[in-house]
Amino acid sequence: MEIANGVHHFDCGPFNWYLIEEEGRLTLVDAGFPGHYSVYKKGLELLGKSSKDIEAIILTHAHADHIGFAEKVRKETGAPVYVHSGDAKMACKPLQLPWFGLLSNAWRTYTAKMLGVAIVNGVFTLPHLTKVQTVSDGQLLDVPGKPKILHTPGHTDGEIALLLEDRKILISGDTIVTRNLLTGELGQPQLTNPILNHNYKQAMRSLDLLREIGEVTMLSGHGTPWIGDMNEAVNIALENSKRTN
């Protein structure tokens, strides 16, 4: 379904990935878990598209729940996979997830369910990337949607958000989300839980880089869309972080 101007989203539970459409050509942003490939294929079909319409693949970061079926699509289409240089090495290794944070919270019903979804959808046999192209902060990618790369480290070193300036859309990855990944609670803009961050303090500081963006539809890696001023989103997220600390 079209979730924002020319951006499509297909239901993979708590794991979001998006297709940006421009003049019939597509950019895939993130790629769920490997098992979500069937949802991707069905999504293309619903749009009247096929793999040959994929021009680029962008990973907001190199965790397993975002790398998923990216290598499969890369091999199928020859489309380049863009990832920030800070995460390029991690993208080429298997099993990248904040395991300690997830396993130490596995007593929570929702976290246990998420781990179950990860296992059923192939996290242990995830084909890591064998070829990536690195991007850097401020770069405007000449691919469908013309996203501007915003380097927002913290969740991972190479975490990025994508600003589609003319459409007023921010694809925020896990820089700022609207779902608590341990409890499953949906809600206001928030950081991912401290234990799921490589560097939580840095993740908090990175939010300041989003304040000046203005009014957008924010599409995150986890949770539902949020529409509003990013300065307000950041204030809400920082307020929420006081409760999770």
Ligand SMILES: [Zn+2]
């Ligand atoms: Zn994620």
